[in-house]
Amino acid sequence: MSITIKDVARRLNLSITTVSRAIDGYDDVSEETRHLVIQTAHEMGYVPNQAARQLRRKRSDTIGYILPADQPRFSDPFFAEFIAGLGDEASMHGFDLLVSTAPPGSSAEHQAYERWTHGRKVDGVVLNRIQLNDWRVQYLARAQFPFVTLERSLDSCDYPSVEVNGRLWFKKLLDHLVSLGHQRIAYIGASPNLKIQADRLAGYRDGLAQHNLAYDASLVLEGDLTSEGGYRAGEHLLNLPKPPTAIACVDDMTAMGVLHIARQRGRTVGKELAVTGFDGIAGFEHTQPPLTTINQPVYQMARCLVQMLADQIARKPLPEKYVQIEPVLEIRQSTVGE
Amino acid sequence: MSITIKDVARRLNLSITTVSRAIDGYDDVSEETRHLVIQTAHEMGYVPNQAARQLRRKRSDTIGYILPADQPRFSDPFFAEFIAGLGDEASMHGFDLLVSTAPPGSSAEHQAYERWTHGRKVDGVVLNRIQLNDWRVQYLARAQFPFVTLERSLDSCDYPSVEVNGRLWFKKLLDHLVSLGHQRIAYIGASPNLKIQADRLAGYRDGLAQHNLAYDASLVLEGDLTSEGGYRAGEHLLNLPKPPTAIACVDDMTAMGVLHIARQRGRTVGKELAVTGFDGIAGFEHTQPPLTTINQPVYQMARCLVQMLADQIARKPLPEKYVQIEPVLEIRQSTVGE
């Protein structure tokens, strides 16, 4: 078994109280004693039992994040960067990061949130892939459990969030495409109950409207935020009697799939057939042709979320509650060619 | 505060013992009582306190994984897939996944492992990016703490692992390049104390030797497993008076960087200048030109690791202790051209 505080106390002929206080840095213990205790504890290899500490302190120093994994095989570089940001910032605040995967809406997802929040396995949670009406938001708000979100749902709860104005920035992609002369612009989106889908589709329509282009339902497809989904939707679009000259995708992964099918069909992506993404996944600037996209600072956004969550857990007032992130329109060869 | 087992017991005029046993499914409680207890507990929204349970049971039902994050900004799709695999398989065994990031060899890393293992925050850990002599392996083996690794270190400890024969498969890449007529083949590797570097470099040398090509130290560079590192090393190689005609990279991210610089220099990657990777990151088959690489089933490997770790934690005998994974040589346009 492991060394406990008791062992250290016994060795020093001190009470466990004193040892505990010395280690936790209380100021009502003599310098001499503290020094001795810390040294001995270290020598003996004492490490506080986390469960006991949690039980007593009523906090776990852990934050939770559940990956919205629809597919059995779930791999999107977005999340590597996102998780790295969460983990790095969590460390800085002395938190561990607990991660799980669950299909959105599944009972597994419900149970995980229950266990984590009511079972107090975590002190707060980070949400993303927010839905228009999101049960998680309602559930956590009602339980008064600390949480932050990437993107805001339409639920009328008050909670801190980080957001990119998807509608505005997607419209900028449309502006860009129209400025290149495109008139038949398709859109490959995602599940309609996702907030990003609603926003980005709205931006798409705004863009069409502004330039007096008609909305053509046959050019608007639903993908699934994977390259496979993009591939299939892209295939459908290229098979149309009169295919689009530009395809605006809801995210970078979808755009990857479109690049793939375009290539297979011998279509040169660039001026002739323009393709855009959204996210700015690191590494994807190296695809060929490099992808025109809206580049979001995913890592920074994740860190910002954890920062806000940590403040909330510590009941500190937040300097900013609704953070707007300004992404960057990256114009690359997938729209302008060589 | 949350509902405790006490609250449920009081409401039903039962002892907490009975409630506990009913919920945990012991068979010495009447069907009637069990039904009542479970129903009431559910209604009241009772969820067992994880800390108390952990303290009592002496296990956390959690496994840990620390990302070897050298850089402040750490994003490699390899890990998205790896973590997804860990998380999915962990869920199946009733484990949560605790993730942290720490620079390899840092004191933060030491402390994290101490806290997690001796503090019993996790029941077992998964390691990767193994070093030739890895303090983590030695530390965990000495503490007799359950762990599994992706790749094996040279330490003479006995522990379960999953491995791809990097030496053998890297040599196959060399065979492929030579078969295309390349004579000046460069290698961009990683930190020399990494196991994958040692293996893959050995494979590189094996390949040269087998085909009677001299080892030329000026063609062997050290990268850092990022696309930036690949970019810089690639730049250096292309600046040589007599640049290589093929560049074999230690991993896919490095290869991405090489594709990038080659493109900037107006060099067409394919027959004229061949580039290879290693890992088979999902999504990278869509880069252009698609990358010739060794495709490892990362997701499966992660699941296999957790499977073995779970067995080890449960003290079940492992059917296989040293799992060899057979990857696939994916020949794509980055070596054979259009």
Next chain:
DNA sequence: TTGTAGGCGTTATCAA
């Protein structure tokens, strides 16, 4: 089949 009681390792309250 159910209840009593002790303890897991810490921290916090209070008194010495």
Next chain:
DNA sequence: TTGATAACGCCTACAA
């Protein structure tokens, strides 16, 4: 400045 003692919420001999 230090120590005894009581929780924290749960599980489990053991007793009834």
